[in-house]
Amino acid sequence: MPELPEVETIRRELASRIEGKKIERVSIPPDPRGCRVIRRCSCSRKFLRRLAGRKIVSIGRRAKYLLFNLDDGRTLIVHLGMSGQLLFRPPGGPRYSHTRLVIRLEGGEELCFVDPRKFGEVYLFSEEEGETRVNPFALGPEPLERGWTPARLRESLRGRKGPVKAVLLDQKVVAGLGNIYTDEALFRSGIHPLRPAGSITEAEAGKLVKSVREVLREAIRCFGTSAADRQYVNTAGELGTFQEKLKVYQKPGLPCPRCSEPVATARVAGRTAHFCPACQI
Numbered sequence: 001m002p003e004l005p006e007v008e009t010i011r012r013e014l015a016s017r018i019e020g021k022k023i024e025r026v027s028i029p030p031d032p033r034g035c036r037v038i039r040r041c042s043c044s045r046k047f048l049r050r051l052a053g054r055k056i057v058s059i060g061r062r063a064k065y066l067l068f069n070l071d072d073g074r075t076l077i078v079h080l081g082m083s084g085q086l087l088f089r090p091p092g093g094p095r096y097s098h099t100r101l102v103i104r105l106e107g108g109e110e111l112c113f114v115d116p117r118k119f120g121e122v123y124l125f126s127e128e129e130g131e132t133r134v135n136p137f138a139l140g141p142e143p144l145e146r147g148w149t150p151a152r153l154r155e156s157l158r159g160r161k162g163p164v165k166a167v168l169l170d171q172k173v174v175a176g177l178g179n180i181y182t183d184e185a186l187f188r189s190g191i192h193p194l195r196p197a198g199s200i201t202e203a204e205a206g207k208l209v210k211s212v213r214e215v216l217r218e219a220i221r222c223f224g225t226s227a228a229d230r231q232y233v234n235t236a237g238e239l240g241t242f243q244e245k246l247k248v249y250q251k252p253g254l255p256c257p258r259c260s261e262p263v264a265t266a267r268v269a270g271r272t273a274h275f276c277p278a279c280q281i
Contacts, residue, residue, distance in 0.1 A: 002080045004143070004176030005219035006232050006240065007064050010086055013235045014066070014111075015059040017088070022106045026051045029099050036118045037100040040133050050124060051076065051103075062136040063175035074126045077134060081119030083231040087112050116231075139175040143212050148174060150206040157197040157205070164200055165193035166269035177212070180225050183249045183274045185211040192280040193273040194266060218242065225249075248274040 002010075026048050028035050041047045051070075060067035066086075068076035078086070087096055091108035101113040101122060113120065123134045140156075141148040156173045157164065167173055168182045177185075186193050188211035191204055200208070219225055224240030226232045228250050233239055248256070251263045256276040264277045 001064070001082050001178055002084070002224070002232050003064060003178035003181055004061075005181070005216055005222075005242065006224035007061055007066060007080065007176075008220050009224045009234055009240065011059050011061040011066055014086070017235075018056055018105060018111065019058055020056065022053065022055045023051050024053075024104045024106055026104070027102045029095075029102065031100070035100070037113060037115065037120060037122050039121065040123060047124065050074070063139050063142070063171060064178070065136040067136070073128060074124050074131070077123045077125050077136065078113065079121050079123075079134075081115060081117065081121065083117040083229075084113065084115040084120030085231070085233055085237075086235055087114055087233075087237055088235050111235075136175075140170070140172045141174060143174050143176060143209075144216060148209065150202065150209045153209055154200065154202060154205040157200050160197035162197055163194045163268050163273075164191060164197040165271075165273050167197040169269055169271070174212075176216075179271045179273075180227065180246075180249050181212065181215055181219065184215045184247060187248045187275060187280060188215060190280055192277075193268055193275050195281075218245065248276060250274065 028037065028044065035044065038044055038047055055071040056068055057071050058069045060069060064079065066078040070076060089110040089112050096112050096114045098114050098116040099112045100115045103111040105111065113122065124131050125134065141152065157167055160167055165182050165186060168177055185208060189204065189207040191208060219242040222240060222242035222245065223234060224232055225242040226239035227243060230239065248263050251274060252265045253262050256263055256279055258279050259276065261276055261278040263274055266273050
């Protein structure tokens, strides 16, 4: 699933290309197995009509959500799910396989929401109109913002007996982290993913916050991580490059880059954690 660096990469590309443009129309290609991309909307026609003619004022991001802020005060929210991609299609270009939704922009260019596994979703958000079924603004702090401090993290971990990795994956504790960057940040900070969250000391919380920020910023500079499934690509269909710098994620059995001990795995919160059993305590 695309995490904060991947979604931020896409946000920056979209902002430079479509901010200020008008949406001519939005369409949903026929799907014999049924439409899932707007499954929380009771009326697809009404949803599509509300977008036609709207101007995209700005493109934002909250956690793993992309925010298309529109000129009528609503926000079109896109969650990429497990395999979602936003790809530009030039006028007259071939239609991508697994296209679930198409945003046609003024000038004829199209932004296609491609999603082979169909876990991605699109919503309209408006507090004024009560359209808040999905509210990314209710999530926890952004890890790259000043408000997420070691003290705040430690307070979130205090008294918790579950694994620290599971708590970091909780979007109400910190927003935007997923399997990739929790593994990498815990490795950098020397903390075992199965450690009880409440056992993390003040000093360790400081190391962890620093490691999270470092790995996220590096991944953004590398345009995200295209992991083994290669599902994540940018809006031009290009892979990210941070996978070339991963230390433990998806490297089971390979030598730890610090001590050469084989990288181990464990199940945490339904995910596979990757870690060094010698370096991380």
